[in-house]
Amino acid sequence: MSMERVPMTIEGFKSLETELHRLKAEERPRIIQAIAEARAHGDLSENAEYHAAKEAQGFNEARVAELEDKINRAEVVDTSKLSGTSIKFGATVHLEDEDTGEKVKYKIVGDLEADVKAGKISISSPIARALIGKGQGDTAEVTTPKGARSYEVLKIEWK
Structure with a gap:
């Protein structure tokens, strides 16, 4: 096994x-x-x-x-050794909700360490799945319990 x-x-x-x-x-x-x-x-x-x-x-x-x-x-x-122009595991992403203008920042982490209040979202969450592969300036469409949301990727960081 x-x-x-x-x-x-x-x-x-x-x-x-x-x-x-x-x-x-x-x-x-x-x-x-x-x-x-x-x-x-x-x-x-x-x-x-x-x-x-x-x-x-x-x-x-x-x-x-x-x-x-x-x-x-x-x-x-070791997320500090990761880099790139597209979003993947370990990236810290700065987003803007295209409907409300609200800006948020999330780090994409493993399922076991996700904590939305601390700005850490699970790699398997709907928003992370929608963001994977996107780059700065791209728009991600996310289906949430409250309906569809559109987020623009403002910045991708590797820390």
Whole structure:
């Protein structure tokens, strides 16, 4: 069985590693200590602290496993070494909504690190798919839940 590789920026990869380290080095020992303290209270069948700590342990271990899987499947792309005149993974694009004149800036990143509020859109999002291959001055037609939108590509950056 082959493992599907997932494109990811260096920043996204480091963010996953940081969270994984925190869960293993800080949360895991804290939860183990909470379980030990709850066990000391005696009868485990009606011990709410014990059950809460065990539940927290389950959530923590599930997130650790999820992060380890994401890290193992990551295909890290150094976007600072990318260049070109057309939009592709890793590009930061400056757009103008042709209907409203609103200007936005997005970086096209992997699915696992997308965060629209932080200006990071997934490579598989409708807007990114519409932008791939476009160049400065081109117009991208995007179908959104609110209807069709047209964006002009003002600038493409590689950071």
